[in-house]
Amino acid sequence: MENTSYIALTGQMALWRKMDSVSNNLANMDTEGYQSESLVFSDYLVGTRSTGRRLKENLAYTQTLGAYRDLSVGPIKETGNALDLAIEGEGYFELDTDAGPVYTRAGRFTLNPDGMIIALSGHPLMSETGQPIVLAPNEGRVTISGDGSVSTENGVIGRIRLVTFEDQLRMRRVGGGVLDAGGQDPKPVERPAISQGMVEGSNVNPIVEITKMIEVQRAYESTNNLLEQENDRKKKAYQALSGAKGA
Template sequence: MENSAYIALAHQNALWRRMDVVANNIANMNTPGYKGEELMFTEYLTRSLNTDSAFKDRIVFPRDIGIARDMSEGAWQSTDNPLDVAIGGEGFFVVETAAGRMYTRNGHFKLNQDGQIVGANGNPVLSTTNQPFFVAPNESQINISEDGTVSTENAVLGRLQVVSFEDEQNLRKEAGSLFYTDQDPQPVETPKLHQGVLEGSNVNAVVEMTQMIEINRSYTNAQKMIENENERQRRAMEAFRGQV
């Protein structure tokens, strides 16, 4: 098979992986705090084995090298739910999971059956003292101030822990809008939290759908290139057999 067919196959493989990323972005358009992703590519150069090729010194194969995450803030949605909290600017909430502490921008909190404030996946939300929050059965008013102080009509329960990281691209995405990292979290001393508001996904539906159409067209063009190359080789072999 000629180098052009190899390149087309490599291009298709890269497009397939990119389509997975775009499809995941679209699937999470309505997930609070979700951050859109984009596949990163580089060019792999190799020398052609065909000495007659005009491109013998530069055969380019696309190769994906990782995923870049758009950490920009998503649009805010007013919910008037006292347990919905949005972070203005940098920062992540801290939750305790079975696999250890993880971090999220999804501030869609709720009370579990024990009166504990938990995240969307049922993980306890931690305070600045690394303790969970408990609301007594007779307490009905929950207030969360801009600095993260959580209080009821009876007492102050603590302050929501908000942290940041030196390299946000190094955060590893987990299920349920959670992130994990080995980096040491740095406390955000003056967070700007907003009660009754959720940060939505920062995915732009129009951009993602446009990319999906472009990927599909590129994949089809690569497939045509492979089919044309196969047809060219078939004709060449038939012509050679006819001369023998």
């Protein structure tokens, strides 16, 4: 008699996780370089203990297998700012942090007081040599070519490190549009394509996410109604059994 409730509860837990995923996507619809995330669910089959059947019956519970990111490129917006960069195709910028390198497609950069190119988080943008890119005090005009080469009026001063990974879905979200490698070694993008004066927006489709949210809410309400009906059924069964014993 408990199976129906257990199955429904696993379904509700999965719906809660899906709602969290949808809510997170909507919260980051304006986060530059953010890639929307969806969850993958599957049935978890458990054999019953009934011996009255020749063929054993299985109960299907719901389990969450994991999450996957939409790797499609978000809309490219022109800003005109020299240190705004958009990746046209695959790849991630590498940022240096105290906890190790992290990766992002969010390309809004600026200069710190020391002339270092940094992300809005304050973390330096890394070059192919594994060092931050620093402008000299007398350098004011910055040009960034499609292959990531950074030039000033004094010539080329470095080249932006653009990397990708064997399995991008193994990368783990650190926050917003920033990810860590998930234990993988980065490899350089063979044909980098960077556009200066542009930024990549979030690839979240708000209409799709709102539709998902409505579907999740309806499914949750339906499951909740099922649980209430099952609870009423159990109460009536217990009352009937108690009355029969009392008689």
